[in-house]
Amino acid sequence: MYGTMQEVPLTITAIMRHGCGIHGLRTVTTATGDGYRHSSYREVGHQAAQLAHALRRLGIAGDERVATFMWNNTEHLTAYLAVPSMGAVLHTLNIRLMPEQIAYVANEAEDRVVLLDLSLAGLLAPVLASLDTVHTVIAVGEGDTTPLEESGKAVLRYAEVIDGESTEFDWPDIDENTAAAMCYTSGTTGNPKGVVYSHRSSYLHTMVTCTANGIGVGAADRVLPIVPMFHANAWGLPYAALMAGADLVLPDRHLDARSLIHMVENLRPTLAGAVPTIWNDVMHHLEKDPGHDVSSLRLVACGGSAVPESLMRTFEDKHHVQIRQLWGMTETSPLATMAWPPPGTPDDQHWAYRVTQGQPVCGVEARIVDDDGHVLPNDGKAVGEVEVRGPWITGSYYRGRDESKFDSGWLRTGDVGRVDERGFITLTDRAKDVIKSGGEWISSVELENRLIAHPDVVEAAVVGVPDERWQERPLAVVVVEEGATVEANDLRTFLADKVVRWWLPERWTFVTEIPRTSVGKYDKKTIRSRYADGDYRVIDERS
Structure with missing residues (x-):
């Protein structure tokens, strides 16, 4: 026996029609640095049709890849809708990859056209000639295109390309299992690997993002995706806003704490998403320049790395903003878990759930x-490697790269942690970052979170380094507040009643900046390399 329900494909096209039709009067606001520009969803839908016509003229007739090299702005949102809905594949290029990695992923994906924000031309121009399959660059915004033209590629202006095109497009019927978009991992070990999202996976991911147990995006919201649209579809927030009929606030390149606080105060978003580094910067700016009101934010979804309890408590106690931890990765679209404590959780157990993933x-x-x-x-x-599966979890990498990451239908995430009887996941490390000292595990994540709770510590990263006696011991790399005087022994004393004694680091280095990966995580591979090369001035408390 089969159901009697209609078979309607779950596609980006359906999200676009709903968002730009039913919710056509809702707004998209893009920061410009000296103000804001506004469009309605209906206008974005019209522009998506114009872009689709222009791409057809440029030879995008099937599932060819159309790349973007852009910030979070209205034109990027237009591409989010136009490219998948016309049957092509959106490839969001990560602007923070190394030049050789940008060339690698663009060539492996066989990108044909690149939409480029001209403020980023200096990053793309040096490698543009080596993008073998790219024939056209569509330049968005104001700026000089001469360096791009020197690559031998055709360079067209976005405004001129879509000018005069029809605001209606005969959107094709699309198989929901075909590719809608692709995104590459950050490539901290070896070359980045491609993840291909289907229309079906993106639609289902968008639905769960809107649920109360997900991020809870609704029609009453105004959503501020600070997480880049070139990284895992900005955690699905742009599509979720369209599906729910929520307004969108797009920060473009203005990601410094001062600019973000100005956006929150003036545009009053209710929901935002970004990595902990961003909120840590905002917190410190608010401490140095008090009096700002960011309380319009009812929820901040935060992930990418462990969110310190101290950060969440500060925002909740001082600014009336709830930060909720989520966990996922490019391979999971990315939303996989959310840290909502179970109903009825006693007050003394509340934070024990909040600090989990x-x-x-x-x-x-x-x-x-x-x-x-x-x-x-x-x-x-029990502690082990976390594996996940589901309809928006990748079952392979593009072109079958790195099959070792897949285990009989499960994705091996590379994250290590434990799971309780309610299914709450607590990550203790990345598999490649775990510290094994004298045969016992030390959680670098917990040490980092404890250290950052010190009032004079801005950032802290912990890695395992070789030790003659114990095999490995933790090295703490610390950034302190400007003007603060903090010594290694002070921090050891601060940690003494918070972790077991044998976890306490003996090796410390104080730096002005901790190296990060292209997606804002601590680059522990670089930290270990700098330590091995003697680039750090290390204080050794063993002596």
């Missing part, structure tokens, strides 16, 4: 396995 959202299954692949119990004690 949360429970899997409906549609995602998670488990932990040991080094031999045996499934471990969800008892909150």
Whole structure:
């Protein structure tokens, strides 16, 4: 027996029609640096049709890849809608990759056309000639295109390309299982790997993002996606806003704390998403320049790395803003878990749930396995590698890269942690970053979170370094507040009653900046390399 329901494809086109039709009067606001520009969803839908016509004229007739090299702005949102809905594949190029990595991913994806924000021309121009399959660059915004033209590629102006095109487009019927978009991992080890999102996976991911147990995007919201649209579809927030009929606020390149606070105060977004680094910067700016009101934010979704409890408590206690931790990765579209404490949780247990990565959202299954692949119990004690599966979890990489990441239908995430009986996941490390000292595990994540709770510590990263006696010991790399006087022994004393004694680092280095990856995470590979090369002035408390 089969159901009697209509078979309607789950596609980006459906999200676009709903958002730009039913919610056509809702607004998209883009920051310009000296103000804001506004469009309605209906106008964005018209512009998407114009862009689709222009891309057809440029030879995009099937599932060819159309790349973007852009900030979060209205034109990028237009491409988010036009490219998948016309049957092509949107490839969001990460502007923070190394030049050789940009060339690698563009060539592997076989990009044909690149939409380029001209403020980023200096990053793309040096490698443009080596993008073998790209024949046209569509330049968005104001600026000189001469360096781009020297590559031998055709360079067209966005405004001129869409000018005069029809605001109606005969959007094709699309198989929901075909590719809608692709995004590459950050490539911290080896070349980046491609993840291809289908229309179906993107639609289902958007739906769960809108649920109360997800990020809870609704029609009453105004959404500020600070997380880049070139990284895992900005955590699905642009599509979720369209599906829910929420307004969008897009920060463009204006990602410094002062600019973001100005956006919150003047545009009053209710929901935002960004990595902890951004909110840490905002917190410190608010401390130095008090009197600002950011309380319009009812929820901040925060992930990409562990969110310190001290950061969440500060925003909640001082600014009436709730930061909720989520977890995911490019391979999971990215939303996989959210840290919503169970209803009725006693006050003394509330924060124990808040500091976890949360429970899997409906549609995602998670488990932990040991080094031999045996499934471990969800008892909150056993520690293993987290594996996940679900309809928006990738089952392979583009062109079959790195098959070792997949385990009989499960994605091996590379994250290590434990799972309790309610399914709450607590990550203790990346598999490549775990510290094994004298045969016992030390959580670098917990040490980092404890250190950053010190009032004079701005950032802290912890890595394992070789030790003659214990095999590995933690090295703490610390950034302190300007003008503060903090010594290694002060921080050891601060940690003494917060972690077990043998976790306390003996090696410390104080720096002005911690190296980061292209997606804003601590670059622990670089930290270990700098330590090995003697680039850090290390204070050794063993002596």
